[in-house]
Amino acid sequence: MTDAEKRSAVEPFQEALKRNGLQLTREPTRTLQVNAGLACGLSCGHCHLEAGPDRREVMKRETMEEVVACARRFSFAGIDITGGSPELVPGLDYLVSSLAPLTPLLIVRSNLLDLERAPELVELYREMKVVLVASLPASNASQTDAQRGAGVWERSLAALKRLNALGYGVEGSGLELDLVSNPAGAFLPAPQGGAEKKFRADLARKAGVSFNSLYTFANVPLGRFRGFLERSGNLDGYLSRLSEGFNPCTVGGLMCRSQICVDWRGRLYDCDFNLAAGLPHGGAAGSISELAELPLPGTPIPVGDHCYACTVGSGFT
């Protein structure tokens, strides 16, 4: 049990699993997630990693080479580069151009604003057919700016328009642009289908912007978002809302079962949230350079109360 769980008002996640006759264990690994660092041009209120402009933790070239060697050693169906803001990591072009030939699906997550300042990376992404996943919490200015900072809505729309002009998010271009929406507060996300329909209509009407798919995810009670929950008196209520909505059917499809996550130091985790919670893969700090074989199916995955965010409602898969 984590320290946070000891203080928590809800049933420990491990107990909820047990009560439902479930265990959270690994399946064959299909995806490599690369957290390239915590530097970010924004300090979003929902960020579980507390990324921001004052963070200096970024992946060094040596670690990137270890990541590339790992991708060469194993066959990953997908590689997912995230942060922080990957665009702020020196040498990202090396990482992207080295990983792209090694996987059928290379994803880069972006806050849009830092991508605007790196047109050469956009060109590289186009060339490598990188799938871009961009954060946009809402289809309106007030909620977007409340979560991500003043003026972010307008600048995000400008960035999306430019990506559309380059073919990203435009039907038939072969360049995929997906959006991710996290709620702008201590409430659950809207169901994905309805939200995607609304985003598509709102963004087309307000800015002539198009995209491929929208994903809605619950905010994870870690890092800066947990701080907000504590300060605003929402922590117990939010955790209760997550745990009351626990859906045992989501456990089978959780992403942590089939991906391995490596951070900027080369350390291994089952997911980005366990990285933020300080819960390493296998329960002990391991390094990507020492990864001789992929995790064995059946290996237990460490859990905490943050896991309720991935198992509420239709889940986070």
Add this chain to the structure above:
Amino acid sequence: METYYDPKDLGKFSEIGKDAPELAAKFFDYYGAVFAEGELTEREKALIALAVAHAVQCPYCIDAYTRACLEKGSNLGEMTEAVHVVNAIRGGASLVHGVQMRKIAEKLSL
């Protein structure tokens, strides 16, 4: 009791069935069916509920449907406009009775 309205009481709504379970069951079944997706989406129904909650000035309903609207994907602009619709109808309902007042006054006046 410090106030008549305690937010925690919202979670006790189902207790209303303790002494009249059959009636409560009929009500809650109907309630669930009303808010299910139909010709109107769940998001649209939650916005209507939020507006009506303001019209009947029910703090429990305002609490529940503010959260429901946010979780169904509505934004504060849409929710505020919904409350203005309530205000327009409530205000309009008062004002339109001014026609009656004017008719009566005209009948009585020289």
